[in-house]
Amino acid sequence: MNQGRVVKVSGPLVIAEGMQDANMFDVVRVSEQGLIGEIIEMRGDKASIQVYEETAGLGPGTPVVSTHAPLSVELGPGMIENMYDGIQRPLEKMVERAGPNISRGIQVPALDREKKWTFVPTVSVGDTVEPGDVIGTVQETVVVELKIMVPVGVKGVVSEIKSGDFTVEETVCVVKLEDGTEKELSMMQKWPVRVSRPYKEKLVPDMPLVTGQRVIDTMFPIAKGGVAAVPGPFGSGKTVVQHQLAKWADAEIVVYIGCGERGNEMTDVLREFPELQDPKTGESLMKRTILIANTSDMPVAAREASIYTGITIAEYFRDMGYSVALMADSTSRWAEALREMSGRLEEMPGEEGYPAYLGSRLAQFYERAGRVISLGSNGREGALSAIGAVSPPGGDTSEPVSQATLRIVKAFWGLDSELAYKRHFPAINWLTSYSLYVDRLNQWFDKNVNKNWSAHRADAMKLLQEEAELQEIVQLVGVDALSFADRLKLEVSRTIREDYLHQNAFHEVDTYSSLNKQFLLLKLIMQFYHKSAEAIENGADFNKIVELPVRERIGRFKYVEEKDIDDAYASIEEEMLSCLADLTAKEVE
Missing domain, CATH: 2.40.50.100 (RNA polymerase II/Efflux pump adaptor protein, barrel-sandwich hybrid domain)
Structure with a gap:
């Protein structure tokens, strides 16, 4: 077996000579302890190796042995409910063997070799x-x-x-x-993590990934097999959004990658997921979840590998015909790992020190998502939807990772710290967010939910945009300078924001809203707007309209249980039309 020796150690980067028989991306074992590493650059007989474990104590002359195989994951029974590190070593098994402080060079198979x-x-x-x-x-x-x-x-x-x-x-x-x-x-089969698994055909993303979150499903939907980014500053609710998607999204398998996140945050995830009840089955959410935990204090090189480990596992379940939701939290930490390794390799830095290939690496990751027909004589349809959190420093989305991600993803849910401080959750800013799936998915919503879905959505978005313009005028000259029609727009926009876009993740009813309930609530709000506008034109008193008690009933419709929504809708609609008709009739008299 070809054996090289270390000539230089720079943090997680080790350079070894005598490696002429090795290949790019081969997994190697460094030192007698057998530390796991991967070759990321070859120059003559010298190999640059990123080591996935702590390199303290290594020095020149340390032996390096190539396995002549790329970094691969083991795919088979035993992955569901498991918690892995960035290179698919089971954390619980490592704790059993080495205690809470994981020792270097520990080798634990990803899949249990003894369980039948x-x-x-x-x-x-x-x-x-x-x-x-x-x-x-x-x-x-x-x-x-x-x-x-x-x-x-x-x-x-x-x-x-x-x-x-x-x-x-x-x-x-x-x-x-x-x-x-x-x-x-x-x-069991093995698959190299940096190679996407093959499929027969990629399908057009024309079905929504239903999440039960109104601001996402109605305003900025994501397709099954689509990709979305959730950028936001510290404390704006990225992790809660991803937890809600993991729990409620229309996916059978969840792969959650904690990439470079704080240790206490990952601990919360590892503790909460087994306790979360899966609303679809009544079982623990972990019964269909795989967790990959790579905290910020773990070796930086393993952080870079964790993203590929997670998406390869997700592709395996997609090939079975399942709909898989992959959460990556956060790709910014992964990009920081790329930047650190690139700096140690002495590559020419790009913008803000990130490597020039940052955009292409992000694209390679996100492009592995999609709705596909899998290999096989009776090809199954499976979908892999990828949702990546981005943590821009100071919430500045003009930085390179956010910008590179924006060029790739089609749904952008921009979290806003101001909304979060106002306790408006999910804190997705409706003026900066967008979804390029809207046009195609509107056809699905119009056909499968209600033919007026896209019309009501467009009306609501127009009102929210007009509200932003009117607020600038209000700040200059005050609300009294506006016409009653414009003041009505402000009132109804506030209803859309506070009663529709705001959703309580911890309320047992409001945490999930079916598409039918979303449509009926939006229809009530838009009906109130159009009928009130007509009433004002016919001389009705604006102040009496905005003080109508039925407005509160519209706002509380989101807390109505699914089984009662049709009756509640009919009752509220009848009261609203009756009250507005009465106000108009009085003015006519």
Whole structure:
């Protein structure tokens, strides 16, 4: 086996010579302790290695051995409910073996080698299989059924298929390949993290990822298989938004990557997720969740790998035909890791010290999302939606990571610290946020929810934009200088902001709003606006209109339980139309 030796150590970057037989992105073992590293640059026989563990104590002459294999993840039963570090080492198993302070060089397999899983075959001897075909299933949790797929590069006829309890390494199927050789298949396969998993076809993103959050679903929707960025300063609610999406989004599998976040914040996630009740099944949310924890005090190189580890695992479940939601919190910390490694490699820095390839690396990550037809003779439809939090210093979204992300993502939910300080949550600013999926998804909403969905949404957005213009006039000359029509716009805009866009994540009813309920609430608000505008034109008293008790009932409609919304809507609508008609009639008299 080719063995090199260290000539330079610079933090997590180690340079070794005598590595002429190694390749880019090979995983290496550094020193007798076997620290895990990855080759990120080759110059002659010298390799630059980013080490995923603490490098204190390493010095020139330390041996380095290449494994001649790229950084890969193990895919198979046992991943759901697990908590991994950035390079897919199970945290609980490491604690069992080494205690709370993880020792260097510890090697723990990602999937349990001793646990047995019940394999139920779905093919028979003599069946022809190709990459992506399902040969059997494993009930991994009460919620998730894992599909065991034929790995890429294997095509032939099933010569043997087993049934029963097996470990992830035991053979469950034997395939006779086209060249006559036999290939033994286990329930586990490996995949290099920097290579996206193949699929048959990428589909147009024309279905929404329903989240139950009104400001997202109505104003700035994301498509299934779409990508969104949640930029915001410290304390503006990025993590709560991602928790809400993890809990309520229309996805069967959740992959949550805590990339370079504070240790106490990751601890909260690790403690909260097992206790959160999954509204769809009544089980713990962890029954369909995989957590990847890489805190800010862990070696910076592993932070860079954690994003790829997470999205490769997400692609594996997408290939089974599941809808997967991937949360990356936060890509800014990942970009900082890129910047640090780039600086140590002495590469030419780009804007604000970030490497020139920052944009292309971000694009490589986000482009792996999508709604696809998977490999296999009966290609399944799966979706991988990626939502990345961005933490710009001081909330300044003109910095390079935010700008590079904006060029790639199609939904931008800009969090605003001013809204957060006013206790308006989710603090998504409706004037700076946008979604490029709106036009395509409006067709879906109009067809599947109500034909007036897009019209009401456009009306509401127009009112909010007009409110911003009117507020500037109010600050100059006061509200009394406005016409009654403009003052009505301000009143209704306030209702949209406070009663529609504001949503309480901790209220048992308001935490989730169905699409039908969202539409009915918006319809009530817009109906009130249009009917009131007509009444004012016909001489009704503006002050009496804004003081109508029915306005409070409209505002409280969001707290009505789903089973009662139709009755409540009919009752409020009837009262509103009756009151406005009475006011108009009195003026006519």
